[in-house]
Amino acid sequence: MPELPEVETMVRGLRPALAGRLLGTVKVHDPFLLEGTNCATFEHLASGRKVERIDRSGKWVLIILEADSGVIVIQPRMTGAFWLVPPDRPEHARLTFRLQGSDQVVWYCDARRLGKIRWHDTLGDARVACARSQGPDALEISRDDLAHRLKQTSRSIKPTLMDQKVLAGIGNIYADEILFASRLHPERVASQLKPAELDRLHAAVGEVLHRAVEAEGSSFDAHYRTVLGLEGGFLATNAMYGRAGRPCPHCGNPIVREHIRGLIGRSTYYCPRCQPPRVRRA
DNA sequence: CGGTTACCCTGGATGC
DNA sequence: TGCATCCAGGGTAACC
Structure with missing residues (x-):
């Protein structure tokens, strides 16, 4: 159900929590959602990186890490959602971002497990992946x-x-x-x-x-x-x-x-x- | 090759 | 009350 406005709302909400922040431990709770890499590799690549910014491409969320050190792409599809507020692990949590020097945790939850999580080594790779399955963004097309x-x-x-x-x-x-x-x-x-x-x-x-x-x-x-x-x-x-x-x-x-x-x-x-x-x- | 359909997955609503 | 069935729909794969 997340379409462009819902994903844009997610991205705007994630920015204050993640942009410019140093990630602590990143944990994948459900390997089913992870494509193209395994949990251990993904967690190793993402943990400890600094988030440069959060972007949106169509219905995809792009978490861009500093100095072109990688991009986490999340497709919420039908039932994916991010949560900042619950202090304890919410139901259907599939991915957890802890932040260094803070108790703040960002949860990605997905009841029906239709969502996808991918790692790209560079922003260029991520852009290529976006362009392969998406036309121009609906808010930008002429x-x-x-x-x-x-x-x-x-x-x-x-x-x-x-x-x-x-x-x-x-x-x-x-x-x-x-x-x-x-x-x-x-x-x-x-x-x-x-x-x-x-x-x-x-x-x-x-x-x-x-x-x-x-x-x-x-x-x-x-x-x-x-x-x-x-x-x-x-x-x-x-x-x-x-x-x-x-x-x-x-x-x-x-x-x-x-x-x-x-x-x-x-x-x-x-x-x-x-x-x-x-x-x-x- | 373009258009259409089946299927993935789970929780909540509905039906008997 | 409980079990079965249906429905939600984003996206891809397989089909015709």
Whole structure:
């Protein structure tokens, strides 16, 4: 469930706790999440290093160590989360960062163990790994780059927006909000959007994601919390996600929940009146 | 090769 | 009350 706004909230919360700090012991509690290296190697490489800064790439968290001595990349995927507050080890803790000269501990927890933890020797290696599986960040992509990328596929617009190789950061919740704000049906063919529709879509990507970052993301159950354990506020004000049968905030007609073509097993919420499958005649 | 589907994993909600 | 089933969905692999 962490999409771009939730991961951005994690990164902003981690910065004051980790940036510029010297790591003490780093401990992996669950080797299942670790890819490309073993626990002993990872712990040896990371422990005792100074954190230079925390970055985000799409839905990934990058913990960049000083003097290009390594990068820890964490993909929270569905249920990964960071915790600063609990003094004792929380449930589902998979990775622990202790800090030198402090009692502060940063926990990475992941109930469903879908998340991934990777070590990269250099920032260059980490950037290559990001670029291999992610397109431009959704908050940075230009209108023309987005338009060009959507032209390349005959898929529906919703699964295309959620394809991290097209642009990085959008998942199921924000795809629905963005398409509502753009007045586009989720099954519109990505390559057939008109220039005016591409304008609306590009504006909506930035507008919706910025609004969600301001609200510190979305929480619909205990899985996602900010690093202080607080709920994100986005779902208190959102238009579509989780609101089947309730009135569309624009036209008042009931919001529909469906499984759309190309996205089996995931719910899509939209307004059939405001988001018609084809362009209405003017 | 592009598009679609199955599967990974676990906890909470729902159904009988 | 208890057990089985379903559902959440990010991402990748395998499939057609």
